[in-house]
Amino acid sequence: xxxxxxxxxxxxxxxxxxxxxxxxxxxxxxxxxxxxxxxxxxxxxxxxxxxxxxxxxxxxxxxxxxxxxxxxxxxxxxxxxxxxxxxxxxxxxxxxxxxxxxxxxxxxxxx
Amino acid sequence: xxxxxxxxxxxxxxxxxxxxxxxxxxxxxxxxxxxxxxxxxxxxxxxxxxxxxxxxxxxxxxxxxxxxxxxxxxxxxxxxxxxxxxxxxxxxxxxxxxxxxxxxxxxxxxxxxx
Numbered sequence: 358x359x360x361x362x363x364x365x366x367x368x369x370x371x372x373x374x375x376x377x378x379x380x381x382x383x384x385x386x387x388x389x390x391x392x393x394x395x396x397x398x399x400x401x402x403x404x405x406x407x408x409x410x411x412x413x414x415x416x417x418x419x420x421x422x423x424x425x426x427x428x429x430x431x432x433x434x435x436x437x438x439x440x441x442x443x444x445x446x447x448x449x450x451x452x453x454x455x456x457x458x459x460x461x462x463x464x465x466x467x468x
Numbered sequence: 469x470x471x472x473x474x475x476x477x478x479x480x481x482x483x484x485x486x487x488x489x490x491x492x493x494x495x496x497x498x499x500x501x502x503x504x505x506x507x508x509x510x511x512x513x514x515x516x517x518x519x520x521x522x523x524x525x526x527x528x529x530x531x532x533x534x535x536x537x538x539x540x541x542x543x544x545x546x547x548x549x550x551x552x553x554x555x556x557x558x559x560x561x562x563x564x565x566x567x568x569x570x571x572x573x574x575x576x577x578x579x580x581x582x
Contacts, residue, residue, distance in 0.1 A: 361510070398575070399575055400472075400558055400560075400573030403572075445511070449569075455513060456571060457510075458510045461510075
């Protein structure tokens, strides 16, 4: 069983829609939860990170963590064509910070 | 913006050739990583280094080798390339003690072995 499972997609949404991305994990030792965005032909870039259960907002992006259910989500409000990318969830232990990644969800926002 | 560079960006090479993928960062980060990324698959850690003269194998077995002689430089070498090595290779770096030790990624090297 994979440590991190990510909804595979792909997702295609009209501009302005809300995008919902999800990952589940099995390892209770994960303490830090991150979302990376990867544009085509580029390396991943950190979008958001959270430590505790609950919500964290940054502009149009909201990251949600539910440690009791081992479930994390990323919501993109008012999606724009520039949000078209692959989104990777990642998580790490508190003791070595090595990252475990989901397989990524490719999102296309149609103008 | 992260200053981490990878060369070449694309490489097409024949079976049996020796190749070195370069990775350099100008942030003074002590930790560096190599990942392998295939389409639709997770990034897999193949090598990491926590400082000069320190290298460890990652979770995914790889026939490649790495060296860390200088803080800023972390090259990956394949002594004899095979078609099974075709993949995208991503280099990353992070600073010990930073917020959750954020990893910054380079643009990647796409390798095709014929």
